[in-house]
Amino acid sequence: LIADLTSLVRFANLDPIAGEFWVNEAWLSSANSGDDRLALVDRLKTSPYSSKYVDDREKRLADSQxxxxxxxxxxxxxxxxxxxxxxxxxxxxxx
CATH class of the missing domain: 1.20.5 (Single alpha-helices involved in coiled-coils or other helix-helix interfaces)
Structure with missing residues (x-):
């Protein structure tokens, strides 16, 4: 999903009954593999993103074997x- 975050939040908050909506997660798809994928995950953990938790599906699948x-x-x-x-x-x- 690629969207203008400001417009998306404004549209989601049009309903006056519901509480205010804030984005709390993002799902990304990448064709990278190996060291490039690890570097991408590390970059997502640092500024300007500063995510508390980055979950890599490929790593979790490898761990569950x-x-x-x-x-x-x-x-x-x-x-x-x-x-x-x-x-x-x-x-x-x-x-």
């Missing part, structure tokens, strides 16, 4: 716990 070895490790541990509970139940049933 699941390690298949860790996932299979938890599955194996769950199977071992299930077998142990089954054996304990069987022994308790026989006694």
């Amino acid at each position: 699941v390690d298949p070895l860790a996932k299979s490790g938890w599955s194996a541990l769950l199977v071992i716990a299930f077998v142990a509970a089954l054996v304990t139940s069987a022994v308790g049933f026989l006694v």
Whole structure:
């Protein structure tokens, strides 16, 4: 979205019943990648923007990747716990 911020705020504040409207976020799209993308994110955190929080979707997606070895490790541990509970139940049933 590219807009004149002054006109947008003026239009949004035409309704006298609602409270005053102020922009509190902006969504940006960039074709940059790698070091250029990191430099862009760093520039958005400094003057004249001075954003308190800049969220990079590409970084968050990379951080959310699941390690298949860790996932299979938890599955194996769950199977071992299930077998142990089954054996304990069987022994308790026989006694």
